[in-house]
Amino acid sequence: MMDKPSRDLEWEKDMLGLFVHDHRFPKVESEYYHSYGFDEEFFNRYLSIFDKMAVIGREYNFKISSGDKAEKVQPDIEFLTILDLKQLKNKDIRDMINQKIKNSDYLVIRVPSILGLYAVRMAQQYKKPYLIEVVGCPWDAIANKGLTKIIPAAAITHLTKKAIRTSKYTVYVTEEFLERRYPTNGKYIACSNVTLNSVDDNFLSKRLEQIDKLEPNKIILGTCATVDVIYKGQQDVIAAIAKLKDEGYYIEYQLVGGGDTSYLKSIAQKYGVAEQVEFVGSLKHEDVFKWLEQIDIYVHPSKQEGLSRAIIEAMSKGCPIFGADAGGIHELIDDDYIFDKGNIQQIYDIFKSFNQKTMKEQAEENQKNSKKYLKSVLYKRRNGFFKEFIGENNI
Known part of the structure; x- marks a missing residue:
C-alpha cells in the first residue's frame, strides 16, 4: 500500500x-x-x-x-x-x-x-x-x-x-x-x-504487431463491466456473435466484471455460443491493464455512461474500440465506431468493418487521445x- x-x-x-x-x-x-x-x-x-x-x-x-x-x-x-x-x-x-x-x-x-x-x-x-x-x-x-x-x-x-x-x-x-x-x-x-498514471508508448508497437498477426475470422473481443445488470448490454454483443458465427467467424468474448453470471450464460446458451463466452470475473486494477493487452478489440455496449473508465483504459493500451451511443462515449471514439444502444445489427456491421488497416489507425489514435487523461x-x-x-x- x-x-x-x-x-x-x-x-x-x-x-x-x-x-x-x-x-x-x-x-x-x-x-x-x-x-x-x-x-x-x-x-x-x-x-x-x-x-x-x-x-x-x-x-x-x-x-x-x-x-x-x-x-x-x-x-x-x-x-x-x-x-x-x-x-x-x-x-x-x-x-x-x-x-x-x-x-x-x-x-x-x-x-x-x-x-x-x-x-x-x-x-x-x-x-x-x-x-x-x-x-x-x-x-x-x-x-x-x-x-x-x-x-x-x-x-x-x-x-x-x-x-x-x-x-x-x-x-x-x-x-x-x-x-x-x-x-x-x-x-x-x-x-x-x-x-491514467502513465501511457506506455512502447506498447503501441506491440499492439501493431499483434494486429499484423491476427487471423481475420478469429478474434478476441472484451468488455469490462458488471455482468448482472441488463443495461450494460453484453447480451447484445452475444447476439451479434451468434450472427457472425453463422458466417464462419469464431469470436471469443471475454467478460471482466463481478456479479451473477446466470442471465448472460442463459443468453449465450440460447444463441448457441456458450463455448465462446468466457466469464473472467473481477480483476485487480493492474490486472485489468494486463488483460487489455491480450484482447484484440474492446467493445462497450452499455446503455448508460458518464465517461467510461473502461474505454479510457482500453485506449491507453491501443485497443481498437467500438461502443454504444451512451453518455460521453462520443467524446472518446470516432462516430464510425458507435452503434445505437441495443442495436445488434449495427454491432455486427461495425465488427465486420474492422480490418488490419482500420484497427491500426484506431490503435494509434486511441492511444494518443488517452494522454488527455x-x-x-x-x-x-x-x-x-x-x-x-x-x-x-x-x-
Whole structure:
C-alpha cells in the first residue's frame, strides 16, 4: 500500500472531507475493500486535498475466495454504509447520516445517487459547503431497466437537475454531454474522474504487431463491466456473435466484471455460443491493464455512461474500440465506431468493418487521445478547482 499522499492544499486547520455516493463498497466483517473505480488512487485523490476522509455509501458482504488479491481500504478512512437505500426510511439511519454531515467540513457529493440527493438537502439545511461531481445520467441509468422504471427515472432526473442547477461548484466528467443535459448556474469544470498514471508508448508497437498477426475470422473481443445488470448490454454483443458465427467467424468474448453470471450464460446458451463466452470475473486494477493487452478489440455496449473508465483504459493500451451511443462515449471514439444502444445489427456491421488497416489507425489514435487523461494533467485541473471551492468556503 502506498503512503498517504502529501496534501496539495494547505490551510490552518485540519479538514475533514466527506464523500457521498450510492456505490456499494465490498465489506468483510468491519473492513472495507477496494473495488473497480474505488481503489487506492480514488481515496488518495481526496486525501491529497483533505487531511481526513469519510465516506457515506452502501455496502455488500464480500466473500474472499482462495487466492483472491483484493486489497483493503486504508484504515484511516471512516465509513458509514447501508445495505439498502430503503434504510433511508429509518430515522436512526438518517440521524447517523445527518451527524456525519454535521461533523464534516466539506462535502463531495457524487451523482446520480439517492444518498447524494439526500446529502445535498441536508448540507443546505446545515449550511455545509458542498461540491457536486456529475458522473452519469440518472435517466439513462434507470429508464433502461424497463417500462416500470420510467416514473422513478423521471422523478430522480428532475431532482438531480435541480440539485446540479443550484450547486455553487460542480465537476463534470464529460466535456459536453452531461453539461448540456444537467446544466448548473454555478462554477464548473470538465474533469474526468478516470485518470491514467502513465501511457506506455512502447506498447503501441506491440499492439501493431499483434494486429499484423491476427487471423481475420478469429478474434478476441472484451468488455469490462458488471455482468448482472441488463443495461450494460453484453447480451447484445452475444447476439451479434451468434450472427457472425453463422458466417464462419469464431469470436471469443471475454467478460471482466463481478456479479451473477446466470442471465448472460442463459443468453449465450440460447444463441448457441456458450463455448465462446468466457466469464473472467473481477480483476485487480493492474490486472485489468494486463488483460487489455491480450484482447484484440474492446467493445462497450452499455446503455448508460458518464465517461467510461473502461474505454479510457482500453485506449491507453491501443485497443481498437467500438461502443454504444451512451453518455460521453462520443467524446472518446470516432462516430464510425458507435452503434445505437441495443442495436445488434449495427454491432455486427461495425465488427465486420474492422480490418488490419482500420484497427491500426484506431490503435494509434486511441492511444494518443488517452494522454488527455493522464493523472498529472487532471489532478492539476481538479485541485485548482477544489482550492477555489475551499478558499471561498474556508471555515
